[in-house]
Amino acid sequence: MAPEKNMDLGKFRNEICDFLNNHIPDDVWEAVAKTTSYFPAFSAVMTMHKLLATKGWSVVNWPEEYGGPGWSDEQRRIFFEEYCSRGLPMMAPQSVGMVAPAIMKFGTAEQKAKYLPPIASGADTWCQGYSEPNAGSDLVSLQCRADSDGDHYIINGQKTWTTWAFEVDHIFLLVRTSSEGRPQAGITFLLIDSMSLPGMEVRPIIGLDGMPEQAEVFFDNVRVPKTQVLGTENQGWTVAKYLLEHERAAGGSFQFVLRRELDKLRTLANVTDDGHGSKISSDPVFKQKCAELEVDWRCLAASENYARRIGSNHPEAAHMASLIKLESMNLTQHISELALDISGTLALVDQQLALHIGSETPPIDPIEVLTVMPTYLNQRASSIFGGSHQIQRDILAKLVISK
Amino acid sequence: MSKLPPDILAQLAESAQKFISNEYSFTHRQALASSTIGYSEKHWQMFADLAWLAIPFNEEHGGLGGNIADISGLLEQFGYGLIIEPYISTVVLAGHVLSNANDSPLSQELTAQIISGNVHISLAWQERQSSANVMNIKTTATETEDGYLINGEKISVLNGLNADSYIISAQSQNTKTPSLFFVAADTKGLSAQHHQLYDGHRATTLQLQNVLIPKQNQLVVNAEELLKETMTVGMYALCCEALGSMEKLLEMTIEYAKIRKQFGVPIASFQALRHMISDMYVTLKKTRCLNEQIASQWVHHSPSPQDIAALKVQTGKAAHFISRNAIQIHGGIGMTNELEVGHYVKRLTTIDGLLGNSQYHLASLANSL
Ligand SMILES: Cc1cc2nc3c(=O)[nH]c(=O)nc-3n(C[C@H](O)[C@H](O)[C@H](O)COP(=O)(O)OP(=O)(O)OC[C@H]3O[C@@H](n4cnc5c(N)ncnc54)[C@H](O)[C@@H]3O)c2cc1C
Numbered sequence: 001m002a003p004e005k006n007m008d009l010g011k012f013r014n015e016i017c018d019f020l021n022n023h024i025p026d027d028v029w030e031a032v033a034k035t036t037s038y039f040p041a042f043s044a045v046m047t048m049h050k051l052l053a054t055k056g057w058s059v060v061n062w063p064e065e066y067g068g069p070g071w072s073d074e075q076r077r078i079f080f081e082e083y084c085s086r087g088l089p090m091m092a093p094q095s096v097g098m099v100a101p102a103i104m105k106f107g108t109a110e111q112k113a114k115y116l117p118p119i120a121s122g123a124d125t126w127c128q129g130y131s132e133p134n135a136g137s138d139l140v141s142l143q144c145r146a147d148s149d150g151d152h153y154i155i156n157g158q159k160t161w162t163t164w165a166f167e168v169d170h171i172f173l174l175v176r177t178s179s180e181g182r183p184q185a186g187i188t189f190l191l192i193d194s195m196s197l198p199g200m201e202v203r204p205i206i207g208l209d210g211m212p213e214q215a216e217v218f219f220d221n222v223r224v225p226k227t228q229v230l231g232t233e234n235q236g237w238t239v240a241k242y243l244l245e246h247e248r249a250a251g252g253s254f255q256f257v258l259r260r261e262l263d264k265l266r267t268l269a270n271v272t273d274d275g276h277g278s279k280i281s282s283d284p285v286f287k288q289k290c291a292e293l294e295v296d297w298r299c300l301a302a303s304e305n306y307a308r309r310i311g312s313n314h315p316e317a318a319h320m321a322s323l324i325k326l327e328s329m330n331l332t333q334h335i336s337e338l339a340l341d342i343s344g345t346l347a348l349v350d351q352q353l354a355l356h357i358g359s360e361t362p363p364i365d366p367i368e369v370l371t372v373m374p375t376y377l378n379q380r381a382s383s384i385f386g387g388s389h390q391i392q393r394d395i396l397a398k399l400v401i402s403k
Numbered sequence: 404m405s406k407l408p409p410d411i412l413a414q415l416a417e418s419a420q421k422f423i424s425n426e427y428s429f430t431h432r433q434a435l436a437s438s439t440i441g442y443s444e445k446h447w448q449m450f451a452d453l454a455w456l457a458i459p460f461n462e463e464h465g466g467l468g469g470n471i472a473d474i475s476g477l478l479e480q481f482g483y484g485l486i487i488e489p490y491i492s493t494v495v496l497a498g499h500v501l502s503n504a505n506d507s508p509l510s511q512e513l514t515a516q517i518i519s520g521n522v523h524i525s526l527a528w529q530e531r532q533s534s535a536n537v538m539n540i541k542t543t544a545t546e547t548e549d550g551y552l553i554n555g556e557k558i559s560v561l562n563g564l565n566a567d568s569y570i571i572s573a574q575s576q577n578t579k580t581p582s583l584f585f586v587a588a589d590t591k592g593l594s595a596q597h598h599q600l601y602d603g604h605r606a607t608t609l610q611l612q613n614v615l616i617p618k619q620n621q622l623v624v625n626a627e628e629l630l631k632e633t634m635t636v637g638m639y640a641l642c643c644e645a646l647g648s649m650e651k652l653l654e655m656t657i658e659y660a661k662i663r664k665q666f667g668v669p670i671a672s673f674q675a676l677r678h679m680i681s682d683m684y685v686t687l688k689k690t691r692c693l694n695e696q697i698a699s700q701w702v703h704h705s706p707s708p709q710d711i712a713a714l715k716v717q718t719g720k721a722a723h724f725i726s727r728n729a730i731q732i733h734g735g736i737g738m739t740n741e742l743e744v745g746h747y748v749k750r751l752t753t754i755d756g757l758l759g760n761s762q763y764h765l766a767s768l769a770n771s772l
Contacts, residue, residue, distance in 0.1 A: 136734055138665040161735045206740040208748070214735075275534025275763065285766040337723070340752070341762035344534055345559040348756045349598045349606065364598075364608075365531075373601050377749070380730045381738050388734065390675045 436603030451520030482647025535759025563607020719761030
């Protein structure tokens with residue numbers, strides 16, 4: 001869809017709403033109601049991706065030449081507002097927001113032609129193979145090796161915490177191709193076309209909530225052609241860093257996601273008894289905690305809006321990216337903590353069976369409590385992934401103190 | 404303050420430590436948690452043989468004559484070892500009711516059976532609308548010629564899966580006060596839906612539809628005082644267990660921070676983490692001081708409602724604080740179900756949720772000031 005230069009934004013919003021209200025399949029809404037993680041049910045993510053692709057809306061942050069809709073900032077904001085405030089699953093960030101921008105920036109013409117269209121359509125899906133058992137916060141110490149063998153590499157080693165590795169069909173990898181010089185200098189960025197090449201093994205990791213989300217990925221003499229390098233050999237760190245910046249600047253939409261979470265919290269409080277004949281929603285301790293979260297939410301929304309206004313080339317853009325990661329994840333965790341606090345014993349029952357999409361097991365009454373404990377447990381990861389809170393504060397300290 | 408002599412207490416503590424280090428590996432615990440009954444009958448029999456099940460009961464009923472402070476050390480060990488056997492439900496909660504019920508042949512018989520390890524009894528006090536208010540009871544007991552007819556619903560009945568019988572609180576239609584009734588698990592009209600909790604323990608929802616029980620099954624009339632006191636005892640027991648679990652979580656976290664290296668050094672050398680660990684220590688230590696102070700005064704007077712609420716609030720807050728920091732310091736590995744850490748976190752989270760969580764008791768404290 002090529003928008004008119006000064007298209008009526010109200011009409012634009014109506015078109016988005018009309019689609020989202022009327023064309024989303026039931027299993028996606030079920031997944032929305034049962035989401036307990038930053039990473040929603042993968043099947044629902046891809047259903048939505050393919051559905052949005054039919055409208056040309058699956059990769060709204062991409063430039064038009066690669067398949068983006070060519071929207072203005074304002075249109076994108078409206079889209080995310082409508083999309084996220086309904087709790088709908090975001091497109092897989094690893095594919096759309098990480099590897100794709102890196103390919104656009106560093107890829108050859110062939111790589112762009114081969115990889116970008118199927119990401120846009122939802123035919124190809126990717127996971128991020130950065131972390132290793134001994135290379136987490138200290139990513140540059142990574143040891144997964146790619147040895148040269150003619151026009152191929154032979155990969156040996158292990159990746160871990162790879163989100164959705166058992167759901168997707170591609171992985172992008174950071175591997176060590178040289179041990180000379182600084183550790184950053186010997187890293188290469190590889191694009192792998194399959195999750196089941198000979199010598200590859202994926203083992204899901206079960207999380208605290210009892211569900212698999214991440215995985216270990218093992219490489220035992222896996223052969224990959226050298227044409228799969230993105231950028232140049234031993235220059236992978238430049239690509240990796242560019243991609244991490246994209247990972248952090250998730251697009252200014254936490255405010256909409258968390259607005260909905262705060263509203264859900266109120267709904268929960270409205271149906272939960274306080275034990276003295278009223279509902280928790282009138283409990284003074286709850287009200288105070290909730291009011292504090294409302295203040296935090298307003299600060300977050302204002303910060304996101306500010307970051308969007310100054311854009312990504314402003315000297316404060318990096319500060320804002322870390323600030324928003326810290327504050328959005330804090331608020332996410334605090335909302336899940338308050339939900340747990342007000343649910344009391346009701347949240348303690350393990351209802352994993354009822355949480356599966358299409359499950360025949362009905363949730364225990366009240367249904368609002370179903371997601372409380374798994375969300376609480378799962379969201380402990382929000383201050384660990386994508387650069388832990390400690391690492392974010394280190395980054396900020398460097399920026400702020402050296403100023 | 405303890406009633407038992409120091410040598411007996413020392414023996415109990417030693418046998419508990421031995422049991423945990425020799426018989427209770429984490430893998431074994433996980434296997435028990437996912438087994439059909441959710442605990443080990445063999446262990447339970449051992450608890451009976453070691454007289455653990457007898458501690459809080461009067462000597463004339465075959466107990467050791469201890470009090471709540473005498474089980475605090477044992478419970479702390481249970482927390483440290485992440486013991487899944489249903490001690491609190493049978494011995495502490497149901498046990499406390501029976502110790503203070505009318506001295507009838509029935510309650511004597513039940514006490515003897517608990518001590519010998521032959522039965523599990525669960526106290527069913529909580530209801531859908533009651534939150535942690537033990538006096539908020541909609542279940543009714545109507546006197547008839549043949550006995551009492553009980554109707555209602557009970558939730559979160561701990562260890563209901565293995566309970567041979569229940570002690571059920573109900574509003575007596577005659578006296579308009581709560582009474583406690585003994586109901587065998589196979590009584591007609593009683594139906595149970597069993598659940599597993601996130602920490603592996605079991606809890607049950609009970610429906611009572613015209614459940615008819617004989618007159619002598621009324622264990623306590625005007626049970627308000629006893630119900631409240633039982634909550635106090637149960638809350639204290641949970642707080643003791645939590646101390647042990649928090650201690651272990653802190654130990655594991657320090658251990659991990661010393662061996663895990665990033666940037667070429669142990670992560671324990673990063674000041675940000677050192678401060679987190681110090682705060683975890685401070686939190687645990689002050690919670691322990693509060694717990695011990697309350698226990699030491701118990702002999703003279705039971706803790707006031709404000710004191711016990713404050714202890715439960717502080718223990719819940721500490722449990723969350725230590726759990727969250729333990730995961731954070733472990734990083735990704737702390738988020739997995741494979742590691743012990745997460746299971747301690749889930750037990751501590753559950754402990755906060757039982758018998759009124761920190762939110763509930765903070766609100767009751769706020770209203771009482
Ligand atoms: C849910 C989830 C999804 C993930 N998805 C992916 C994925 O798809 N792909 C991928 O490659 N990785 C993924 N990760 C991995 C993630 O990036 C790492 O967990 C993260 O980088 C932290 O590394 P670590 O777990 O090894 O912890 P460590 O680096 O060992 O950190 C342990 C603790 O030490 C602290 N610490 C470390 N260094 C310092 C320092 N210098 N100063 C102060 N404190 C410090 C940390 O903050 C943390 O508290 C995921 C992780 C999670 C939990």
